[in-house]
Amino acid sequence: MAEIRVQSLRKEFGSFVAVQDSNFVVNDGEFFVMLGPSGCGKTTTLRMIAGLELPTGGQILLGGEDVTMLRARERDIAFVFQLFALYPHMNVRKNMGFPLLAQGMPKAEIKNRVEETAKLLRIDHLLDRPVSGLAGGDRQRVALGRAIVRRPKCFLMDEPLGTLDAEFRDLMVHELRELHNRIHATTVYVTHDQLEAMSMADKIAVMNRGLIEQFGTPKEIYDHPATMFVADFIGSPPMNFLKFGGSLQKGAKEIVVQGANVAVPEVREDFAAADFALGVRPEHIRFDDASKLRGSIYGTEYLGTTQIVAVETADGMLKARVPADIQLRMGEPVGLSFNPQRLSLFDKASGRAVHTSAREGVARGAAHG
């Protein structure tokens, strides 16, 4: 097992920049998730770490060793492909033993290792079956088995649950995380599904258009998004934005939104007059008749313990998550108040978060900061 260090990694395809200046460190034994919309360069980054694609610039260090230009087979890593890439002409046992065969391991030892790994994944009853007839979840387990049987330095997985149906997916998310807790293998996991990312990751990197917008723990990313893109991408429904203008001074603790004063975490940097956005998560909105910030109920979505309420304001629609037992009528005017310590401020032009007391101790976003 080893730590993965990626420095100023860059990849161009002709004139198109697929990955620009990526920097991150995955500590030994960490489960790291790269999250981002389709086409943002997640697979490309992963393939460069694997050695299937050579970077245009930058460095990749595996356990302190510079592997940037090494061949895939010299890196001692394992890769789980989205479509699993199980060899159709071999049965489960042969598939799982294939990486060990490359190392010239004696037959008897391969057999032991494969069986041990199969037990760990609870697929020992499938060992002599052809891979073509396997169900999605089992194919997934065989692919995992083929990856872990060799005990490589780290695992790379490219949307391994992407083709499974929802029910299987929840099960596999759970199994994967459980497996990770048992073997503590350094893992880089790529997905565009934020729920998958939030529920499995120790660390997340949110990517957009070839850039890492933020790198941090799921909690940091959710509570203190570094950019408006991250704030919008993570959370369901996503963070609400209320725009406001003027300038921001160091030490300011209040801003004016739609004529109402709103308390915010203490601002820690100066900004000249510009457009800003106040970011507020749905669950940090309360209905408060005393508040000057007004809106009217537009619709509700009942979720059992909570409900999502759409509120129409002078500045567009907001979504609030409130307890399910609050009775609301369509068109009813309401006042809105926010939990001050949970608010984020963004500079609209660059999209990046304004430094405030709430962000104290949070790693600065890599992208624009």
Place this chain on the structure above:
Amino acid sequence: MSAAAHSVVEPSVTSKRVAAALVVVYAVISMIPLFWIFATSFKTPPDSIAYPPKVLFTPSIEGYCNLFTTRTRQTPEYINSLPPATSFCDETTRKRNMVIAGPSNFLPRFVNSLVIAFGSTFCAVFLGTLAAYGFSRFKVPLADDLLFFILSTRMMPPIAVAIPIYLMYRELGLSDTALGMILLYTAVNVSLAVWLLKGFIDEIPREYEEAAMIDGYTRLQAFRKVVLPQATTGIAATAIFCLIFAWNEYAFASLLTSGTAQTAPPFIPTIIGEGGQDWPAVAAGTTVFLVPILVFTILLRKQLLRGITFGAVRK
């Protein structure tokens, strides 16, 4: 692969019957010449040229005797002085006042055909597989132009370049050699092999090799252990197309080979009997000539079908 995969409505019983009838009629029409050759090979020389043609006749293997032997005419006195005939061939030959002088050239010509056809098929498929893999997986500079160039070698009938090749082969000492014929057929077939195989290899996801290369194999090992086993269908289909061409090729063979390296196709029509063409022997030669290709085709018929419909059928 069935018709149902393409049309939603199951064809009606009548249309199925009509289709079956058409297929049967077509099969019969194309099989009649083959059947006639097969029948002729078991006729006696007089039966083979009888008019009106004989459909019913007493079978004889005289044609096969004559195919594999050469005979000389002798006086009845000499023939009577010989020890009794030991085989059917001896007997029939003597009845026509002849004795078997030795083996004919058919067997060595047939062996030449086998060596040249299988040799050139192996070379064409081997080179074609490697080239197709290269075109399929790597960024080859000018790949499209190169592929077009390879295809363009098929745009005129190969015989159009017969004279330059004839002169070149004479200069190089390749005339009438098995090596020369193998090279020639390989050159003709390799373009077909590259194009067919590229289609098949394109269909194999790269992830398989990438997985193998990450798991510790070199590209060549990954190619051998992962790509090749999955390309067998395509390779078999390609091989059979190449083999059929090389096996049946007549024009170059008759132009460039005359002796030691002559193949069966130019040899068979030259079988001459007493007083002209020995039709049963020619028919016997043709029948024997058909056997290897028939066996090969039957063994690989599934792959052949896949090769013909290639591109149209996906899993």
